[in-house]
Amino acid sequence: MIIKSLELADFRNYENLKIDFSSGTNILYGDNAQGKTNILEAIFVSATTKSHKGSKDKEIIRFGKEEGHVRTILERDNAEYRVDMHLRKNKSKGIAIDGQKIKKASDLIGKLNVVFFSPEDLSIIKNGPSERRRFMDMELCQLDQIYLNSLSKYNKLVTERNKVLKDLYEHPENSVLLDVQDKQLCEYGSVIIKTREKFIGELNEIIRPIHEKLTGQKESLSVYYEPYVTAADFEQKLKAARRKDAALKQTTVGPHKDDFSFIVQKKDNSGNLGEGIDIRKFGSQGQQRTASLSLKLSEIEIVKKAKKENPVLLLDDVLSELDSNRQNYLLNTIGDIQTIITCTGLDEFVNNRFEIDKLFKVTEGTVSSEN
Numbered sequence: 001m002i003i004k005s006l007e008l009a010d011f012r013n014y015e016n017l018k019i020d021f022s023s024g025t026n027i028l029y030g031d032n033a034q035g036k037t038n039i040l041e042a043i044f045v046s047a048t049t050k051s052h053k054g055s056k057d058k059e060i061i062r063f064g065k066e067e068g069h070v071r072t073i074l075e076r077d078n079a080e081y082r083v084d085m086h087l088r089k090n091k092s093k094g095i096a097i098d099g100q101k102i103k104k105a106s107d108l109i110g111k112l113n114v115v116f117f118s119p120e121d122l123s124i125i126k127n128g129p130s131e132r133r134r135f136m137d138m139e140l141c142q143l144d145q146i147y148l149n150s151l152s153k154y155n156k157l158v159t160e161r162n163k164v165l166k167d168l169y170e171h172p173e174n175s176v177l178l179d180v181q182d183k184q185l186c187e188y189g190s191v192i193i194k195t196r197e198k199f200i201g202e203l204n205e206i207i208r209p210i211h212e213k214l215t216g217q218k219e220s221l222s223v224y225y226e227p228y229v230t231a232a233d234f235e236q237k238l239k240a241a242r243r244k245d246a247a248l249k250q251t252t253v254g255p256h257k258d259d260f261s262f263i264v265q266k267k268d269n270s271g272n273l274g275e276g277i278d279i280r281k282f283g284s285q286g287q288q289r290t291a292s293l294s295l296k297l298s299e300i301e302i303v304k305k306a307k308k309e310n311p312v313l314l315l316d317d318v319l320s321e322l323d324s325n326r327q328n329y330l331l332n333t334i335g336d337i338q339t340i341i342t343c344t345g346l347d348e349f350v351n352n353r354f355e356i357d358k359l360f361k362v363t364e365g366t367v368s369s370e371n
Contacts, residue, residue: 001113001309002338003043004080007071010062011087012038013365024357026340027349034362036342040116040314043340046072046083047112047312048138049095049105058089066090074112076309081111106148113142113303117296118316124295125280125288129259136260139299140199143306147195154188157181158251166249182238185254190231192255200225200260206301211294214329220265220273221291228257262291293326297333315341319348 008017013035028036041060044052051060061068068087073080086094095102102108124131141148161181164174204223211221229237234254241253263276264287279287303311313334319327320343331354342362349356359370 001076001307001312002074003112003312003340004073004075006039006042006046006073008039008042008069010065010068011042011070012060012062014038015062015365017365017367019360019367021338021340022357023338025334025355026338026358026360027346027356028340028342028360028362028367029344029346030362031344035365035367036362037118037316039362039367040316040340040342042070043072043312043314044114044116046070046085047109047114048142049085049093049108052116052118057087057093061087061089072112076112083108083111106145106152109148110142110145113307113309113311114314115296115299115303115311116314116316117318119318119321121296122289122292122318122321125262125283125291129257132260133256133258135295136196136199139302140195143303144195146191150188150191150195154185154192154254155256157185157188158254158256161185162250165245165251168246168249178242182235185238185251186235189229189234189255193227193229193231193234193258196227196255196258197225202302202305203298206305207294207298210297210301211291214290214294214326217271218267219287219290220267221294222263222265222276224261224263226259226261228255228259229253264291289322290326293322293330297330300333300337310337313337313339315339317342317344319343 002023003021005018005020007019008014011017017039019039028039030036041051041053041055044050045060066089070083070085070087072083072085074083075081082098084096084099086096088094093105095105095108097108097111121135124135137151141151161178164177164181168174200223207221207223211219238253245252262279262283264279264283265273265276267273277283279291283291300311300313315330319330319341322330327348331348346359348354361368361370
């Protein structure tokens with residue numbers, strides 16, 4: 001799976017841009033605030049329909065313009081695809097694959113698999129549960145259409161249920177709507193819980209050896225799923241919480257409250273494991289960053305396993321945040337994966353004699369190819 005080219009019109013600080021990528025390692029370098037990250041954001045939008053920053057469409061359209069365009073040419077399974085995205089300030093985006101409009105944005109998900117790694121991701125361990133859920137959801141939505149549909153319907157139901165709860169005092173007759181919504185919430189929520197449970201099990205098999213290599217065999221990492229409710233007791237707990245939900249005017253029970261923990265055990269000289277600590281709360285910054293890097297590297301392997309092909313790796317100025325050992329590990333891991341890297345300078349690559357297939361200089365919304 002590779003991105004052959006990207007075209008932008010009135011996207012962020014780009015009036016017009018056409019960039020052809022190598023199937024290997026592509027470096028976008030330049031000073032800060034020149035537009036390097038915007039290129040990665042456009043690719044992420046092409047893959048997931050959303051900005052990795054959570055920005056709305058009207059925020060990623062060039063200032064002063066009413067609409068913007070993103071065109072991505074990608075290749076997978078020896079076939080070429082064109083993804084066109086029409087961004088509009090006051091309407092939902094239009095999406096077409098090979099010139100054919102698609103009715104649902106979800107029909108695009110999984111066509112292009114990307115792994116995005118930015119300095120913000122190094123804080124995923126210590127940040128709140130919503131960050132960790134977002135990581136899990138973004139990954140599962142790219143890999144599992146059933147999960148994507150279930151999550152979309154579940155989130156919509158939570159919003160609708162919260163609206164009923166807010167109006168319940170003035171319209172008590174609407175409590176009958178809650179009975180219908182609760183049944184549907186449990187149906188879609190159970191799919192989410194079971195899929196997340198399976199995902200964390202598969203993640204553990206992949207993340208442990210990666211983390212051990214990153215720590216020189218000194219630590220072992222385990223990830224534990226912490227569901228707010230199980231699939232079996234969801235309905236019962238949702239019913240029991242109805243009075244509380246009505247008082248708070250929001251849905252307090254369900255997988256939208258899930259979290260997962262990262263437990264690190266140190267190894268002694270004999271390889272025996274010590275007591276585990278939850279590094280979300282008690283880990284050092286170094287432990288949290290190493291676990292975050294392990295998580296992102298695991299994401300690559302999960303996509304490979306599920307899709308039987310490589311994802312596209314997007315690294316947004318992340319090398320400057322890592323020490324030399326972790327830099328080397330990351331750069332040596334990407335191997336045969338198409339990688340698009342942003343950075344302010346080229347020292348890391350020169351010092352490590354790292355092979356660059358294509359080099360681009362980014363300056364104030366213009367991109368020039370260099371030898």
